[in-house]
Amino acid sequence: MAGADITAGVKGQGSADRRLRPYLGFIWPALVVCSAVIIFPWLFTVWMSFNDWHIGSARAWVGIENYSKLATDRRFLESIGHTIYFTVLAVFLPLVLGTFAATVFHKKFRGRGFFRTLFIMPMMATPVAVSLVWTMMFHPQLGVLNYLLSLVGLPPSLWVFAPATVIPSLALVEVWLWTPFVMIIVLGGLASLPTEPYEAALIDGASQWQMFWKITYPLVLPFIVVAAIIRTIDALKAFETIWVISNGGPGTASETLNVYLYAQAFAYNQVGTASAVVVVFFAIIVVLSLVLLWARQKAQWS
């Protein structure tokens, strides 16, 4: 992504300006709209986070009070824990499954295009509609998932209706939705690999397993890291699945930062507090993305 390119862009500032000038006419209309719908909200949010504003009453400047309150707000701190737990599951599992799927769909076999189309359907499906279907499947008495568990001799689960299982269950939906995305990115990486190392390894009598770990894995690692970055950003931001299926419940057991934010902003109308949550949330996303970008640089150098 742009990580490596940003540093390259900073170096030749003067020549970059000269290069940019004739093309400004192409860019400024998009830039104006971008500022209106993206940059204006950023600035507004930062400013609002230093104010106490309950929609319908007067606004007052309170400095960092919103932040200091958050630092001791148990519900907020717990929501950070829920977000991290959910994100770890919703990033790691799609990466493993998606990479495996990519190695399978990279092989040539009859019907590959057709099966691949079927496989990418989940990531194109409307998440709200998908969540609706999963809500019905999770039903503890009549849901089809508990029936499937009983077929293989496992005891029924309470799925999203118990605090202990709700986050893994929600992550399962996320895995279902976004494994195809990881598959596509890694598939793009596999397509760009050279064939010579494999031919050499075949002659040396290497097994499939050895070839994957010794050749494929190191070569596609940069692509896996890209998928990991995008997946981490999206998993941190996940909202619709959680909101529709568990609504942050039972109690606040699956309340992630995003759900907490929604409640503050649109249920309690605490715009000041919500804005402070946004700033903290955004900081977490940026820091994690930078860490992963740094990991990508390392993956490319080694």
Add this chain to the structure above:
Amino acid sequence: MTPTPATRRRIRRGIDNAALYFAVAVLLAPCLFVFFWMISLSLKYDIDNTAWPPVFIPTEPTFDNFVHVFQESPMFLYFWNSVQVTGSATLVAMLLGVPAGYGIAKARAHGLAAVLLLSRMTPGLSYLIPLFALFQMMGMIGTVWPIALTHMVITLPIVTWIMIGFFETLPQELEEAARIDGATIWQAFYYVALPLARPGIVVGAILSFIYSWNNFIFGAVFAGRTTRTMPVAVYNMLTFESFAWGPLAAAAIVVMLPVMALTIVIQREIVQGLAAGGVK
């Protein structure tokens, strides 16, 4: 009699093939089961939908659930709202994003590309608070236009990002030749680069259409009774009819039908476009 090397190779290939198809089946089973179950629920009466053990194949398929969805709620209005919101957000994003992608790619303005990446990192909800306040001040709540405008947050970065990737792969020489022949920078863009970038434009338009169509949160906050988009309408059905599984499944199908159809039609381009857009 020991098998010849040739037969041994054939057996080996047979086992490899069987393992491959087994892996494909294992990967596809959960993916397809959810869709199968959705279709199954939508075609059965509620007595079958709440039966134990579950009825998998409908014994007497019925379209009553679909009829119910269209009778109980103004689905055509919601469909039209979604078309207006997604259509205008995609169209404007194309008009602004394609030239912007060209400019950024040609000028190698990576700082601007980084702004796009940051906008992708920002949680959608965080745009909503300030924009909600703004639209309320401007008295725009209650029409579809605030929703369409906020959908630009999704569509503009997607289109621009994909177009940057596309224009960067186009050879410079053709435009340079056009410039030497006296074409302006805009003519070179319009007559040379644009026709070559048609595949990228198609992918950008369709992906931004799909992600805008699927978006729930902006509509959920800004929509009133008559301005709901399809995903919001379906979510509302869940809160009012949480035990009418047949109609809920039918509604889920109605919402995702347009995007599923688009996915099937251009699946190859989607795979290429996403791989290029994500990896670059």
